[in-house]
Amino acid sequence: VLDRHHHDGTRLMQILREIQEQLGWLAPETLTSVAATVGWPRARVEGTADFYSFFHTRPMGRYRVLWSDNITDRMLGNTDLMDAMCKKLWLEPGRVSEDGLVSVDTTSCTGMCDQGPALLVNYRAITRMTPSRVDDMIELIRKEAPVAEWPAAWFAVEDNIRRKGILLDHGLVPGQALAAALERGPEKMLAEIKDAKLRGRGGAGFGTGLKWEACRNAAGHGAGAAHYVVCNADEGEPGTFKDRVLLTSHADLVFEGMSIAGLVVGAKKGLLYLRGEYRYLLEPLESALAARREAKLLGSNILGTPFEFDIEIHLGAGAYICGEESALIESLEGKPGRPRIRPPFPVTHGYLDQPTTVNNVETLAAACLIATHGSAWYLRHGTEKSSGSKILSVSGDCERPGIYEYPYGVTVRQVLDDCGAWNPQAVQVSGPSGICLAEAEFGRRIAFEDIPTAGAFMAFDETRDMFEVARNFAHFFAHESCGFCTPCRVGTTLVRNLMDKIARNHGSPYDINELFKLHRLMQGASHCGLGNSACNPMFDTLNKFRPAYERRLMSLNYEPAFDLDAALSQARQMTGRDDDAAHFSAHLQKEAEA
């Protein structure tokens, strides 16, 4: 493995993943030997191995089962299925079975919300879990059947494309958009992207032309001076899965968009960062790249011109924060995915400190349409401030979950009608960090000037408890905080604990005020978008669905969430004491008497 990666520490993520796939886990001696071979301090290698939830530095069993735990999986009954699996395997969630065979746990959203409940087994996705599938899986695990021999139908991931627009119905053949871009040349291609007012589809909506221009104009640094194109395929926002479909059925369009970006910014190398949950796509994508090399659409002398460009795929390892572009670059360099302090921005100092443009999968695919049809044609779709189309990942309480492409400007109501969401009480747009809309807002539009979104669209009908929706999101953020800055690291945990306390009917109005205080604090003091937006679900649901909280507030007085006396039980056990003085309650009573 190390030879294949040229003993290059910046490829540490790939090295660790491949070793783990062979050996089952990353033993201390493995990390020591990897560190020695790549010439990095061992602590640095261990720091990366410990950061990502898909790397494990202790054995987790020959079968590692991770249940997707997005709110949509919950709505489809993942908790009962996982409990049944654990019971039948005589296992506690998070623990390895005594014979070291299997472990069962939860993971954040796996991007299969349209076909859940889903899980990963040894990091391969299985969709549409049912009680009988749980039983069959347990049997195979007990028989120690290799995962490669499990029924292929279990691993089927459907596209579920329900509505096509200009992108999903592009009709382009491989090379067509790239040939048009090469004919135009880099300057004119850049002008066309700017004229088309293409904006990033990852959520922030930054002008793609401006980004490419800044990267193109930035000088490379030092001996390794170069420009890079990075495709952000780390769609970790719960409820988002449209990049999965683009990469499954339109990979050529994405690779071609990367090549066009390379032509414009002057890059020879592109890196596609694929989320670890989409491990099953790695081989098909590698094959698609090989076919493009064969067709002279990648490599040198592309389509008979001097243009040179190639693409590598890097696999993530289960860290939502790597969707943030600077954290993604850190991860590409083999480090823990912690957001960088900016400026400098990636367009001037990105991958390996070189000018780098990071673009979303959908943005790069859309660039192909502009290269082929021109900016005037592109501007005819969408609204004045939001040109083109948007692909939505629709899930939750609806008859037809899946992928829907609309021109920008479509109303939320229209999407709900199209997907068969009857009696919706709320829609969460853009995942937990986005916005929760109540019925009065269903006339609002999906567009940068109204509701910008990376694509997640989760519908909740009248039977759903919006407090539980927000609580699931609070757990998600507490799990995914990278821990770099205190307001987010501590704040997300405090919010999760407060939500759990309210769920146990121990909350009071004091706790609600505390949630608002934490929202203000984290919004103002967190280092990156995760911390800034982590309280959005509580803020929205408190404002729009307050009764869901109030019916749980059983007391007007403050109740501590922490039982000090219970917490001291372990210390009592260790010291062999159980007398009055070893109990906090007795101590309080004495004080009161005094």
Ligand code: SF4
């Ligand atoms: Fe990490 Fe949260 Fe700070 Fe972002 S806000 S850097 S996720 S701790």
